[in-house]
Amino acid sequence: MKLTHSEANEPLWIKLKAHFTAERDKVRLKNEAHDVDPPQTAAYRAQIRLLNQILDMEVKPKDQ
Numbered sequence: 001m002k003l004t005h006s007e008a009n010e011p012l013w014i015k016l017k018a019h020f021t022a023e024r025d026k027v028r029l030k031n032e033a034h035d036v037d038p039p040q041t042a043a044y045r046a047q048i049r050l051l052n053q054i055l056d057m058e059v060k061p062k063d064q
Helices: 011-031 038-055
Strands: none
Touching: 011 038
16 A cells, blocks of 8 residues: 555654654664564564555655
8 A cells, every 4th residue: 555645745644654763763773782682683673674564655756
């Protein structure tokens, strides 16, 4: 599912995109810690993939 141009410019999506981007960045930092065990790394990577999928709903100029 992709957002239309007008949906991608809605104030709600802009706020959600900022929130999801910040969450993804926090999880990435946690994943880069030296004391993370393999199962936790897998969980962090799954969270990052999910957040990327949500953020990819926005159509990029090259996708149009």
